[in-house]
Amino acid sequence: MGLRINDTIPDLTVETDTGTISLHDWIGDSWAILFSHPKDFTPVCTTEFGAVAQLADEWEKRGTKVIGVSVDGVEDHKKWKGDIEKAGGAKPTFPIIADTGLEVSKAFDMLPSEAYLPDGRTPNDTATVRSVFIIGPDKQLKLSMTYPMNVGRNFAEVLRALDGLQTAARAGVATPANWEVGQDVVIPTAVSDEDAKAKFGEFETVLPYLRMTKL
DSSP states (O other): OOOOTTOBOOOOEEEETTEEEEHHHHHTTSEEEEEEESOSSOHHHHHHHHHHHHTHHHHHHTTEEEEEEESSOHHHHHHHHHHHHHHHSSOOOSOEEEOTTOHHHHHTTSSOTTOOOOTTOOGGGGTTOOEEEEEOTTSBEEEEEEOOTTSOOOHHHHHHHHHHHHHHHHHTOBOOTTOOTTSOEEOOTTSOHHHHHHHHSSOEEEETTEEEEOO
């Protein structure tokens, strides 16, 4: 069975370009984002790593650590970071896991258990290693997204989703479609009108099951 929302992620010990880490220890009390790539030195992935590097201040504001995953080795990762910085205009200071044995790719259900890296492989051999995982301080998976190789990821959406998850966790609310910070939120149906008024003050009843309020 693959990793599902609210499952605790495996506490793997992994090799990265910055050293050996335990995933649970590395996350600590922070939020974390793990984003994966099928191969180093590929065009779309290079732009994505550059985008993540550009957002370093935004991750820090949200108390969130980021870590990349690619199935190439440590030395390739170190060399690739030079290209990432050149393409993105920002230094990638986050670690990149060297998942040469596919342990992370398999544990996070990106590849089947029988997968292996063939000689002379191409990115197509690990095409499904193109995911984003947002993990809470409780080490549970909160959100996952998987992209094809020919569509670059929108990290503004990853930030928006992270904001929604953190707001929901902090305030005990949900967020509606296209929500952004500062907009009204949804009061969960499990909260009675009386309790909602005590907790949030005024709120709008759009439908019997849809109540909106400000934070």
